[in-house]
Amino acid sequence: GAGVSQSPSNKVTEKGKDVELRCDPISGHTALYWYRQRLGQGLEFLIYFQGNSAPDKSGLPSDRFSAERTGESVSTLTIQRTQQEDSAVYLCASSLALSTDTQYFGPGTRLTVL
Amino acid sequence: LAKTTQPISMDSYEGQEVNITCSHNNIATNDYITWYQQFPSQGPRFIIQGYKTKVTNEVASLFIPADRKSSTLSLPRVSLSDTAVYYCLVGAPGGFKTIFGAGTRLFVKA
Numbered sequence: 001g002a003g004v005s006q007s008p009s010n011k012v013t014e015k016g017k018d019v020e021l022r023c024d025p026i027s028g029h030t031a032l033y034w035y036r037q038r039l040g041q042g043l044e045f046l047i048y049f050q051g052n053s054a055p056d057k058s059g060l061p062s063d064r065f066s067a068e069r070t071g072e073s074v075s076t077l078t079i080q081r082t083q084q085e086d087s088a089v090y091l092c093a094s095s096l097a098l099s100t101d102t103q104y105f106g107p108g109t110r111l112t113v114l
Numbered sequence: 115l116a117k118t119t120q121p122i123s124m125d126s127y128e129g130q131e132v133n134i135t136c137s138h139n140n141i142a143t144n145d146y147i148t149w150y151q152q153f154p155s156q157g158p159r160f161i162i163q164g165y166k167t168k169v170t171n172e173v174a175s176l177f178i179p180a181d182r183k184s185s186t187l188s189l190p191r192v193s194l195s196d197t198a199v200y201y202c203l204v205g206a207p208g209g210f211k212t213i214f215g216a217g218t219r220l221f222v223k224a
Contacts, residue, residue, distance in 0.1 A: 043214035091157050105157025
């Protein structure tokens with residue numbers, strides 16, 4: 001079956017511009033996660049959704065970052081007024097339910113802020 | 115949240131067994147232990163999960179001692195394609211902020 005997909009696969013933008021990153025989870029997965037991974041580093045948790053609700057937004061790096069999920073399906077991570085330190089791979093994962101269920105990861109979106 | 119500690123890197127040779135240990139001293143009663151594998155330019159991939167004692171699947175074994183303060187991922191007879199970063203996670207049902215940590219970079223040599 002189809003896995004987690006993310007778009008775009010690569011995004012190059014100029015400092016100060018807004019970007020939207022999209023995640024399509026596996027159908028039927030109620031939990032969805034966003035992570036950031038800088039070059040050569042581990043994964044940094046950003047936010048998770050249970051259904052369309054994000055109970056804890058404290059992992060978002062700044063108020064320039066926001067995320068939403070609709071229809072218990074697609075999620076969008078938006079970064080406003082991008083900065084060079086936002087350059088990273090943004091990974092999305094979904095799982096059938098929260099916590100112990102296996103997380104299935106997408107291929108990521110590589111964001112480069114010039 | 116239970117913090118995990120793993121070695122930063124390990125080297126091995128093809129055909130050897132590799133054991134990667136993860137420390138999680140403040141693991142909670144209802145926490146599970148999960149290991150993921152990540153190849154370059156890919157998202158992490160689930161390897162194995164356990165709660166106590168030993169779990170084995172077609173890829174690896176997971177050993178968890180009685181006190182559950184550590185766990186060991188065992189990869190039998192590694193090949194060059196097992197070169198990757200391995201992450202240990204600890205978490206409980208009901209929702210949690212997933213912490214992957216820096217992982218262990220395994221390099222398998224010919």
